[in-house]
Amino acid sequence: MSPRILIVGAGPVGLSAAVSLRLQGLPVTVVDKAAAPHTHPKAVVLWPRALESFERLGVAERLVAEGHRLTGQHYHSNGTRVASMTFRRLRHTKYPYALAIPQHTTERVLRDRLSELGGSIRTHTELTALRQDADTVTTTLTDLDTGAAQEETYDWVIGADGVHSSVRSAIGVEFVGQTYEQTFLLSDGPCDTELSTDSAHYFMTDTGVLVMVPLPNEQWRAFISAPREIPEGEALVDTVARVVDQRSPVPVRFLDGHVAGRFRIHRKAAEHVWRDRVFLVGDAAHAHSPAGGQGINTGVEDATGLAWRLGAICRNPRSAAESGRVFTQWADERHQVVENVLRDTDLQTRLWGVRGLRRRLRDAVLYGAERTGLLDRVVIPRQTQIAQRFNPGPGQGRPKAVGVLRSHARLPNVAIPTDTAGGTRLHDLLSLTEPIAIEFDPAGTAGRHSKVRQSVAQRAGLDVVSLTGPALRSALGISRRVTCVVRPDGIVAEIAPETARDRGDSTR
Numbered sequence: 001m002s003p004r005i006l007i008v009g010a011g012p013v014g015l016s017a018a019v020s021l022r023l024q025g026l027p028v029t030v031v032d033k034a035a036a037p038h039t040h041p042k043a044v045v046l047w048p049r050a051l052e053s054f055e056r057l058g059v060a061e062r063l064v065a066e067g068h069r070l071t072g073q074h075y076h077s078n079g080t081r082v083a084s085m086t087f088r089r090l091r092h093t094k095y096p097y098a099l100a101i102p103q104h105t106t107e108r109v110l111r112d113r114l115s116e117l118g119g120s121i122r123t124h125t126e127l128t129a130l131r132q133d134a135d136t137v138t139t140t141l142t143d144l145d146t147g148a149a150q151e152e153t154y155d156w157v158i159g160a161d162g163v164h165s166s167v168r169s170a171i172g173v174e175f176v177g178q179t180y181e182q183t184f185l186l187s188d189g190p191c192d193t194e195l196s197t198d199s200a201h202y203f204m205t206d207t208g209v210l211v212m213v214p215l216p217n218e219q220w221r222a223f224i225s226a227p228r229e230i231p232e233g234e235a236l237v238d239t240v241a242r243v244v245d246q247r248s249p250v251p252v253r254f255l256d257g258h259v260a261g262r263f264r265i266h267r268k269a270a271e272h273v274w275r276d277r278v279f280l281v282g283d284a285a286h287a288h289s290p291a292g293g294q295g296i297n298t299g300v301e302d303a304t305g306l307a308w309r310l311g312a313i314c315r316n317p318r319s320a321a322e323s324g325r326v327f328t329q330w331a332d333e334r335h336q337v338v339e340n341v342l343r344d345t346d347l348q349t350r351l352w353g354v355r356g357l358r359r360r361l362r363d364a365v366l367y368g369a370e371r372t373g374l375l376d377r378v379v380i381p382r383q384t385q386i387a388q389r390f391n392p393g394p395g396q397g398r399p400k401a402v403g404v405l406r407s408h409a410r411l412p413n414v415a416i417p418t419d420t421a422g423g424t425r426l427h428d429l430l431s432l433t434e435p436i437a438i439e440f441d442p443a444g445t446a447g448r449h450s451k452v453r454q455s456v457a458q459r460a461g462l463d464v465v466s467l468t469g470p471a472l473r474s475a476l477g478i479s480r481r482v483t484c485v486v487r488p489d490g491i492v493a494e495i496a497p498e499t500a501r502d503r504g505d506s507t508r
Contacts (some may be wrong), residue, residue, distance in 0.1 A: 008166070010034075010123075012296050014032075024314075045100055047383070051297070052094070057113065068223075105304065117237075139151070140152075159278065160284060167284060180267070186260065188222075189255065190257055192218070193250060208226075229237070235260075237258045288341055308488040309330055418467070437462050451471070
């Protein structure tokens with residue numbers, strides 16, 4: 001009997017989970033409380049790590065075609081530029097840029113992909129009750145058109161239903177943290193401005209922050225901390241336009257067609273992201289400031305990191321203890337990521353509003369970090385999630401490193417000159433469903449036209465991809481044979497012990 005999986009929430013996170021599971025041949029039921037897809041941009045930036053996940057789901061090319069590439073970020077303090085960062089120096093990725101794309105476009109592309117894979121969405125349907133036992137989850141799903149409630153039983157439930165998650169409430173998990181006192185406003189629409197359209201612009205002033213992000217089709221996102229006083233009766237769009245004019249040193253004129261909104265931001269996380277047969281992903285699991293654009297990106301990683309593990313357990317049922325170890329590893333990794341995201345976004349949000357001596361100190365640090373290259377070397381890889389790595393849990397061994405390869409970290413998506421037309425990137429070798437082993441052997445004499453030979457075999461139930469050739473020395477920084485076990489999400493689970501000594505080869 002096929003496993004029954006319910007996904008509550010058809011935003012980008014829930015849809016990513018659904019597409020990933022359908023690609024593994026698993027049936028899913030997706031429900032969403034909304035009667036129709038929303039048309040608001042909401043989250044507007046995808047980082048390279050999320051685009052890598054979307055590539056595995058078969059939608060990255062479509063998203064890139066509809067999005068707008070950003071190659072940098074500029075920071076101004078009271079009208080003076082204090083620092084700039086560029087994404088162009090990002091190494092070992094197919095996507096050395098940020099992609100500005102409205103969330104509703106991302107969702108449409110994912111809905112189309114789900115439909116191609118035989119999936120669908122039950123709209124205007126709300127989860128109103130949930131209880132679970134050792135083997136199943138019994139849910140009550142209510143049709144909001146008719147009010148009819150129906151009990152349905154599933155093997156697994158994924159809650160991707162946002163900050164006010166009904167799934168999280170149903171399993172009794174607390175959402176711990178705080179809500180910022182500051183109110184924020186945003187407006188999306190066309191603008192007449194000479195601001196560069198290849199970068200995001202941050203304007204930090206003594207009266208508040210302004211962020212301008214160029215979007216596709218000559219649109220802009222204007223994001224501001226709300227002024228202390230808003231004239232009675234003033235439309236939100238007019239308020240945002242007025243504040244933009246005050247805080248931007250470059251003239252920005254709003255054209256017709258803007259849509260504005262008001263919101264508060266949170267710094268919260270679910271105490272647990274997994275309880276028995278129910279999981280929490282995306283905003284149901286964590287909520288944080290939009291500083292750094294981490295929300296949708298972190299949520300997609302939640303979903304896809306869960307989906308390949310859940311798929312493996314559905315295909316090969318295991319004992320409760322074995323399944324528990326698998327999901328504990330996922331939960332531990334997500335807690336590490338969320339803790340970092342909450343800390344980073346909170347720091348950036350607070351730094352936006354500092355004044356006096358602290359403002360001067362902030363500006364001096366940003367200026368120095370740019371001049372020394374620290375922003376591009378450290379901050380950008382962290383913000384774009386390219387530098388993703390985890391602290392290993394019990395029994396997973398110490399982190400090891402050989403050249404650019406590191407265990408418990410993202411596999412660098414290095415381009416390898418193989419006989420395949422255009423060569424091969426390492427992420428092209430990954431399986432959607434199971435970990436694989438990749439053997440790197442830099443044997444041979446380097447030559448001007450040397451190619452890396454590629455072969456595939458199976459050993460002990462594991463697919464093994466062998467890459468052999470001296471070009472691996474410069475591509476990966478290795479001098480001898482290395483074997484890595486790589487998960488479907490592109491994380492190196494293990495570097496074979498004999499290939500990484502405690503000293504030498506940068507093992508740590």
